Amino acid sequence: MSDTATHVTLRRRPHGMASADDFEVVSVQMPTPGDGELLVRTRFLSLDPYMRGRMSDGPSYATPVAIGSPMVGAIVGDVIASRAPSVPVGTVVTTSGGWRSHVIVPASAVRIVDPAVAPISTALGVLGMPGQTAWYGLNRIGHPKAGETVVVAAATGAVGSVVGQLARLAGCHVVGIAGSDEKCAHAVHDLGFDACLNHRAHDANSLRDALRQACPRGIDVYFENVGGAVLAAVLPNLNVGARIPLCGLISRYNGEDQTPLNLGPLLANRVTLQGFIISDHPEAFPPFIAEVAPLVQSGQLRYREDIVDGLENAPTAFLRLFRGENFGKLVVRVG
């Protein structure tokens, strides 16, 4: 075993758009597990938009990362040393390991991953937090009914792709919004969306009109993870009684979006908008996995990964999320 581990730490807090210089790649001494602990070697690190929030120290629902500390994040990896009999060496686990090549965690803080179900990286995507976010928001807040229309932005992303496919399986008319013609083609041809709009080909008014055409019966559920101009185009197309699960606002994470918002359509159309954070709902993980894992195994629910090699490349890869340059769930394959 190497005697050093690699961390990617937060070097400074960004103002506005984050940059690669906000991170630092450092070598540290290889840690050893104490009683009840595991040493996990990371195989995949998840990169997710919420991490931008942890880089800032403004008000948030979670504690910011301290300057000089490793960035937070979910990993999947191998147990390479164990002082907990319940999780032997060789077990594949997922945990909040952070941007680290190796991490010590209590055995109670890991979830065991079965490599027979699907490639282990899916524990960070379709069968992990993003998939659970999609499943929970769509079903527990969106309450889609067969024949209704569901719109989801970031349609080929880790969350949006699951939202759209689950909505289609529920018998809904599903319209995606994505950032390129290539992504839209994937949403329609590979994921089975009924339609997909490339928001970069539209201004606010024409996106509103294109949504009206793509959603001839109006919008019943808008799964919100973007905010800004896309939301503004959706609002006038909402049906009476529409539901908006709100799990992210990527257009705002770097502070640049100040689009004014008119609540009038939420009143006129009796809309319910509900913010949620999936980490509040660990009890929803078992029913999520019971429903979605078989769909992944059978191929009814497809997923796409955007895999970047090398932990040292995590910072530049992470920044692609905010330019919409990832295509599928963004993960880093670690050493």
Next chain:
Amino acid sequence: MSDTATHVTLRRRPHGMASADDFEVVSVQMPTPGDGELLVRTRFLSLDPYMRGRMSDGPSYATPVAIGSPMVGAIVGDVIASRAPSVPVGTVVTTSGGWRSHVIVPASAVRIVDPAVAPISTALGVLGMPGQTAWYGLNRIGHPKAGETVVVAAATGAVGSVVGQLARLAGCHVVGIAGSDEKCAHAVHDLGFDACLNHRAHDANSLRDALRQACPRGIDVYFENVGGAVLAAVLPNLNVGARIPLCGLISRYNGEDQTPLNLGPLLANRVTLQGFIISDHPEAFPPFIAEVAPLVQSGQLRYREDIVDGLENAPTAFLRLFRGENFGKLVVRVG
């Protein structure tokens, strides 16, 4: 009986702030009821913010008033001619009569008012649509629990005054926002609010800070009927899991308010915001009246009316709503 009736009609659609010139007072021939119909002489006409929406022909949840037609509105009055045996002459009824001194309505379209319960004008306020709006939004959407903090704007208005008193009876810490020191004194001393802030004595930042002081445990329910700067001051003070029943946006009804809104706090605090229109919920009227009428009769729930004499004065009285010049439920005593 006079052989003419008086109507107040919509003369033209306002752009921006409405004015008295948008209305016209006209005399028409006294109508006579057909089979199954009643002739009702109006005693009180309700004036409510939602009527501003009916003056415009933009997208709305309700059909606009046609140019030259009487303005819509709830009335309470006496049946002075009847061709429906179930509702004899002399009955006091409430109905959607419009801004009219006399109106023909089918007997099926009235609700009988019992003058023994409370003064009949309360059928337009605390025991009518505004009271039901308060009761429904607070209980069915706000779900206040004893010990929680409830904030309501337009605190001495027809809706807000009922929201605050019901919340207080539910054991909540209740903070009002109103537009004068006199209104705030009424909210605290007569209606039993724990505190009330005069928003005209604050800018956005100081209102936010004053709310923080008045709500030391944060805000669990914000009953929204105003929008704009008040909402902006409330958002950073919301607790995790807060609920926002949204029944009105008076700051926007005349089109002048374009305050940008950041949805971030709704996500970070997992807030549920739900728009509702009370006319969707007629089934909620009986439980509302069963709970609230005894509270009014016993004096546990107080109400204040702002009574203007003369149907011809309805236009100028109506406009006072948007300047916050009414003090209590605004009604017109007719003829």
